[in-house]
Amino acid sequence: MHAEVPGFTSTHLTLAGTERTVYLRGQGPAVIVMTEVPGITPAVAAFATRVADAGFRVYLPQLFGTPMRPVSPAALARTFAHVCVSREFRLLAADASSPIVDWLRALARHAHGECGGPGVGAVGMCVTGNFGLAMMLNAPVIAAVLSQPSLPVPLTARMRAGLHASPAELAAAHEQIDRRGARILAMRFDNDPLCPGARFERLRHEFAAAVETIEIPGRFANPQGPRPPHSVLTNHLIDEHGQPTRAALDRTLAFLREQLLPA
Template identity: 45%
Template sequence: MPPTPLDQTDPLADFHAREITLDDVSKRVHVAGSGPAVIVMTEMPGISPHVARFSRWVRDAGFTVYMPSLFGRDGVVATAEEGMQVMQRACVSAEFRAFANKKGPNQASPVTQWLRALARLAHGECQGPGVGAIGMCFTGNFALTMMLEPSMLAPVLSQPSLPFDDPAGLEIGPDELTAVQQRLQREDLSVLAYRFEGDRYCKAERFAAYSAALGDRFVARVLPDTAASTTGLSPFFEKVVASPHSVVTAHLIDEAGQPTVAARDEILDFFRERLLSPGLRDHQRLGDSN
């Protein structure tokens, strides 16, 4: 199947759209591939062709992708106006905590409970040692909270942007953070995280706070702004985001030697190391090189 141009609606025809009900909440989840499960959580304003392209890279690396529809219209290239409306609705939704709790400690978005249940389901369906997950932008923090689910082994935080009004906020409760800290140390696990240096939504303060909380278990990658694509951006990214932001989707430059491609490949290798047996890892890397 030839790839859909990134500036056109992606029908997601190579994914199986499933309605999955967990904890009495139903969501559409686009599933593709085989092998251990990786949950790809979309950035604002929804599952764009760029997000779908990244999911296909994960699928082709030897994994079953679970791509839940959390907001927006699946597969479309949103206008700036539609993207803003999606973001505004998400900001006031009970599922998300887009802003810091000024009267108390940080708290995780309630939707992470559903995502943890999805990780359990995906692990049961796909087997393997465990599950990987990547969150981006609005969902960027979620993979860390999902570490409260024992099957989660490979969390990736790409430009984690919540809470919007606290650059150093972590979007996770203190007791949950302690539990994740202890698990990372006990099981010798790590968290990968990515941002562009000049990102307006995920600033240096957030990575500093994660580093202070997680120590050397938090592996941060900060890319120069010059590594971000400036062409082919959707109206939402040009007019609303308006800064280098999406490391493995809209701002990725799909050319050999580019820092964003190196970031993508590091993420795929991270999933391989945590989720595939040595024989399968070698097989997949050989396939990538051909």
């Protein structure tokens, strides 16, 4: 039995030889929402609901953790330990993506086949934060949202500037940008040790005008979230007009509309 996510229906999809549960909500062009550690928390589900209600068909795959379990130190530690030993994630790879991205590319192709439209959106957070970039290879992703992209773990200068994508994946992203008008939106808190500023400098150097970056002073993070500030769209969101995190959420929805919905 799998857990329910309120407001979503669920299905089992076998793609690239692996079956996973995917939660679905909304109608419109497809947007894949990839969860952060520790999983599909209530805050992640709330964000995915906002995306669906903005006019999109959300595909929320179960990648790790237990759906709808609140964030806690124990849940964070347990899920991160699982990710560390999983063969589907490469936490230290600066110039290669994680193997699970192959499955997510297949999901993007499947979702585009079901929903149509100009392409697919992909929103990643934390350990999945860079996946939307790598998913531009062999998949119709034209709107990649990179929220606090945390891989590779920033242990060295090379890792701090790493994009967790191979040369072939970066080349594919450039091709999607040039041929299909793909764009990238990236966001972080400026004092987040898991997502250093060097990574955003690399993004701007690599993609120039095709990438839009948002860097929010850490003092504007929701103080009720875990410390240090990290999760722009979920745990550290202050959902009030005038707040920088709410502005980042609004910009995310506008970015997806610009890229995926007809004028």
